[in-house]
Amino acid sequence: MGAGMTMAAAGTGGVKALAFDVFGTVVDWRSSIIRDGKSLGKAKGLSVDWAKFADRWRAGYGPAMNRVRKGELGWTKIDDLHRMILDDLLVEFGIKGLSEEEKVHLNEVWHRLDPWPDSVAGLTRLKKKFLIATLSNGNTSLLANMAKWGKLPWDVVLSGEMAKHYKPDREVYLMAADYLSCKPGELMMVAAHKGDLQAARKAGLKTAYVPRPLENGPGGKAEAPDAEFDVVAKDFVALAVGLGA
Amino acid sequence: MGAGMTMAAAGTGGVKALAFDVFGTVVDWRSSIIRDGKSLGKAKGLSVDWAKFADRWRAGYGPAMNRVRKGELGWTKIDDLHRMILDDLLVEFGIKGLSEEEKVHLNEVWHRLDPWPDSVAGLTRLKKKFLIATLSNGNTSLLANMAKWGKLPWDVVLSGEMAKHYKPDREVYLMAADYLSCKPGELMMVAAHKGDLQAARKAGLKTAYVPRPLENGPGGKAEAPDAEFDVVAKDFVALAVGLGA
Numbered sequence: 375m376g377a378g379m380t381m382a383a384a385g386t387g388g389v390k391a392l393a394f395d396v397f398g399t400v401v402d403w404r405s406s407i408i409r410d411g412k413s414l415g416k417a418k419g420l421s422v423d424w425a426k427f428a429d430r431w432r433a434g435y436g437p438a439m440n441r442v443r444k445g446e447l448g449w450t451k452i453d454d455l456h457r458m459i460l461d462d463l464l465v466e467f468g469i470k471g472l473s474e475e476e477k478v479h480l481n482e483v484w485h486r487l488d489p490w491p492d493s494v495a496g497l498t499r500l501k502k503k504f505l506i507a508t509l510s511n512g513n514t515s516l517l518a519n520m521a522k523w524g525k526l527p528w529d530v531v532l533s534g535e536m537a538k539h540y541k542p543d544r545e546v547y548l549m550a551a552d553y554l555s556c557k558p559g560e561l562m563m564v565a566a567h568k569g570d571l572q573a574a575r576k577a578g579l580k581t582a583y584v585p586r587p588l589e590n591g592p593g594g595k596a597e598a599p600d601a602e603f604d605v606v607a608k609d610f611v612a613l614a615v616g617l618g619a
Numbered sequence: 620m621g622a623g624m625t626m627a628a629a630g631t632g633g634v635k636a637l638a639f640d641v642f643g644t645v646v647d648w649r650s651s652i653i654r655d656g657k658s659l660g661k662a663k664g665l666s667v668d669w670a671k672f673a674d675r676w677r678a679g680y681g682p683a684m685n686r687v688r689k690g691e692l693g694w695t696k697i698d699d700l701h702r703m704i705l706d707d708l709l710v711e712f713g714i715k716g717l718s719e720e721e722k723v724h725l726n727e728v729w730h731r732l733d734p735w736p737d738s739v740a741g742l743t744r745l746k747k748k749f750l751i752a753t754l755s756n757g758n759t760s761l762l763a764n765m766a767k768w769g770k771l772p773w774d775v776v777l778s779g780e781m782a783k784h785y786k787p788d789r790e791v792y793l794m795a796a797d798y799l800s801c802k803p804g805e806l807m808m809v810a811a812h813k814g815d816l817q818a819a820r821k822a823g824l825k826t827a828y829v830p831r832p833l834e835n836g837p838g839g840k841a842e843a844p845d846a847e848f849d850v851v852a853k854d855f856v857a858l859a860v861g862l863g864a
Contacts, residue, residue, distance in 0.1 A: 515800035555760035
């Protein structure tokens with residue numbers, strides 16, 4: 375058992391594959407958006423609170439997915455949901471004078487999110503023992519471009535898009551187990567978000583909680599782990615050590 | 620333009636992603652099966668013509684997919700089709716005395732197929748310029764395990780399984796374009812088989828023909844390229860050179 379890791383009584387010996395939440399768990403969306411925003415602001419002479427901008431963009435994502443769940447919108451890739459939210463934010467923040475090309479580039483900041491400092495080292499180690507896959511609401515091409523950007527060594531890129539459902543819908547977790555040829559209990563969901571893990575657990579998956587207290591900015595606090603998660607690890611390297619990878 | 624490559628008049632400048640057929644195009648299934656068969660035969664004292672065995676196994680694959688297409692079988696992963704064919708072949712070749720574990724291991728030889736000598740070098744180079752994806756009837760976990768075995772650097776593993784169709788059904792090619800966020804004409808199918816490329820072309824994809832004259836054994840001959848393919852390259856390194864990667 376590695377430092378920074380606790381494991382519940384339930385064994386994790388039968389785990390064959392790991393599925394990772396991405397936004398917030400593997401990559402630091404907030405500071406990456408702030409970085410690109412500041413760079414754009416400098417180039418275009420904009421005065422914008424980019425931290426607030428990033429938070430508002432992220433906050434628009436749940437309601438946008440719900441519009442699809444309720445049938446107001448047909449199936450929509452996250453790239454396109456991000457763009458709809460962005461178009462509203464440009465008005466809200468009074469950002470004018472961006473060309474279509476600049477808007478496309480700004481929207482694709484979600485493809486250029488930086489990994490947390492332990493992500494690549496931990497994934498590289500975990501990959502030696504397990505199949506490692508994304509399991510994100512981000513669309514496939516977004517996740518693939520992000521992997522190139524951050525050198526994330528995925529074996530498989532899985533997206534809610536492939537089930538035409540967003541997490542935490544049960545279909546997404548079962549789709550991942552199916553495509554990885556695992557029984558649900560042979561697949562472990564890794565996430566920094568309790569709701570994601572609780573839904574994975576209900577679908578029969580094993581669960582690993584990796585808190586990311588900085589996801590919502592400096593001074594943030596991670597939620598306390600749920601006692602029913604199989605594993606709690608402080609980062610991906612501790613997770614690899616704990617899982618014997 | 621690299622040596623060993625010809626390109627049709629149609630431009631390939633708009634290509635963003637490449638989708639690869641796998642069995643025969645990226646990996647040499649025949650000699651890999653012969654290798655594992657010989658090793659098993661030695662261990663178990665079997666006298667089997669493993670080249671013939673490999674050819675019969677491969678030959679069973681088209682008819683098995685057709686059973687699914689015709690509705691005789693529900694959707695079935697290639698791992699399971701391979702096993703059904705294998706069970707028949709064990710009888711046909713008089714192979715007795717294998718444990719269930721040994722049968723499972725033999726069936727998974729399709730996860731342990733070796734790349735052609737140029738495959739890894741060519742893909743590594745192509746990956747710098749393009750998104751590179753499998754587009755195979757092999758199931759996702761088979762393709763992921765094979766990538767680990769052969770160090771194939773895929774950005775994305777796409778399988779007919781994700782469309783619940785086998786190539787050359789049109790749905791598979793369009794699914795790949797959708798998940799890679801490409802228009803069909805921005806995606807290039809790379810294959811050693813003309814039928815695969817002709818179907819890709821009908822679905823609107825660009826096409827690259829890479830003949831693999833040794834796929835069916837020494838002394839084999841590649842089919843003459845179809846004049847309508849966008850690119851013909853002698854191997855993946857020549858393809859990379861030709862596409863400016």
